[in-house]
Amino acid sequence: xxxxxxxxxxxxxxxxxxxxxxxxxxxxxxxxxxxxxxxxxxxxxxxxxxxxxxxxxxxxxxxxxxxxxxxxxxxxxxxxxxxxxxxxxxxxxxxxxxxxxxxxxxxxxxxxxxxxxxxxxxxxxxxxxxxxxxxxxxxxxxxxxxxxxxxxxxxxxxxxxxxxxxxxxxxxxxxxxxxxxxxxxxxxxxxxxxxxxxxxxxxxxxxxxxxxxxxxxxxxxxxxxxxxxx
Amino acid sequence: xxxxxxxxxxxxxxxxxxxxxxxxxxxxxxxxxxxxxxxxxxxxxxxxxxxxxxxxxxxxxxxxxxxxxxxxxxxxxxxxxxxxxxxxxxxxxxxxxxxxxxxxxxxxxxxxxxxxxxxxxxxxxxxxxxxxxxxxxxxxxxx
Numbered sequence: 001x002x003x004x005x006x007x008x009x010x011x012x013x014x015x016x017x018x019x020x021x022x023x024x025x026x027x028x029x030x031x032x033x034x035x036x037x038x039x040x041x042x043x044x045x046x047x048x049x050x051x052x053x054x055x056x057x058x059x060x061x062x063x064x065x066x067x068x069x070x071x072x073x074x075x076x077x078x079x080x081x082x083x084x085x086x087x088x089x090x091x092x093x094x095x096x097x098x099x100x101x102x103x104x105x106x107x108x109x110x111x112x113x114x115x116x117x118x119x120x121x122x123x124x125x126x127x128x129x130x131x132x133x134x135x136x137x138x139x140x141x142x143x144x145x146x147x148x149x150x151x152x153x154x155x156x157x158x159x160x161x162x163x164x165x166x167x168x169x170x171x172x173x174x175x176x177x178x179x180x181x182x183x184x185x186x187x188x189x190x191x192x193x194x195x196x197x198x199x200x201x202x203x204x205x206x207x208x209x210x211x212x213x214x215x216x217x218x219x220x221x222x223x224x225x226x227x228x229x230x
Numbered sequence: 231x232x233x234x235x236x237x238x239x240x241x242x243x244x245x246x247x248x249x250x251x252x253x254x255x256x257x258x259x260x261x262x263x264x265x266x267x268x269x270x271x272x273x274x275x276x277x278x279x280x281x282x283x284x285x286x287x288x289x290x291x292x293x294x295x296x297x298x299x300x301x302x303x304x305x306x307x308x309x310x311x312x313x314x315x316x317x318x319x320x321x322x323x324x325x326x327x328x329x330x331x332x333x334x335x336x337x338x339x340x341x342x343x344x345x346x347x348x349x350x351x352x353x354x355x356x357x358x359x360x361x362x363x364x365x366x367x368x369x370x371x372x373x
């Protein structure tokens with residue numbers, strides 16, 4: 001056990017400086033308040049909204065991909081019927097190779113159609129733009145916020161996390177270029193952007209919190225100011 | 231653990247509600263204090279589980295922690311120490327309080343907070359480092 005831990009354990013009882021106020025004891029002893037169902041309803045509403053957005057997104061992506069697959073099926077069926085009308089009433093053995101010959105080029109056409117640019121790329125580009133703008137906005141805000149007193153190294157944790165997320169984003173993009181787009185990769189990309197926004201938000205909050213504290217405790221003359229380079 | 235008086239009051243109230251609802255589960259009335267405390271700590275963990283920024287542990291940090299010779303924490307009053315603990319950033323404050331004051335192991339903290347053991351260690355180290363720096367500033371300003 002470390003010395004600091006020992007010290008704190010020994011003086012734990014003496015450190016109970018924040019006693020709960022008398023109002024709290026009144027609340028605890030009184031009948032349950034209406035607050036809890038409200039919280040539950042809020043949570044359920046938020047959860048439902050999130051679920052609806054997610055379902056719409058997944059359905060949209062599936063719809064776009066399925067639509068293409070169904071488009072190719074009728075063309076195969078039509079071309080398949082044409083040679084059948086030319087088949088004379090001869091032996092079945094002759095018919096089989098003719099049908100096969102006609103099917104092969106049709107299958108190639110279907111494959112060629114599939115190789116057309118996937119609409120999910122357009123979808124991905126659009127949300128990349130939107131998220132990118134949000135991330136840049138947050139970054140500009142943070143760069144413009146003066147930071148007082150603390151060592152800039154204090155924020156290295158945030159920088160490291162952002163750097164890691166940039167790497168994650170790069171590897172997902174690389175994977176898309178290499179293997180093509182997929183729903184999983186799109187979701188991964190969305191997650192990275194959301195995480196970036198979360199970290200930037202936490203960083204902004206941490207800076208604000210620290211600035212308030214330092215400005216309250218330190219005389220204005222001895223305040224050190226710097227700007228984060230992220 | 232919350233670093234905020236009003237949050238602490240809310241959590242305490244919720245913990246009492248939980249305790250009253252589940253009072254039938256308490257088999258030994260003598261252990262009520264410990265049982266309630268565990269509920270309060272769990273509520274604190276649940277309250278602050280999301281939105282923390284975590285950093286990883288490195289070997290260099292282990293060395294600096296082991297080399298710490300001076301008992302800087304005893305150079306200020308318990309009140310100042312308590313104040314500075316409350317001002318620590320959310321994630322590392324929870325880890326610090328759980329480890330140093332509530333005597334949790336890093337493994338238990340990792341399980342409860344849903345992070346890795348090394349993250350728990352690094353957050354504890356970060357808390358110590360920040361506390362030391364801030365207490366030194368306090369001494370420099372107020373003597």
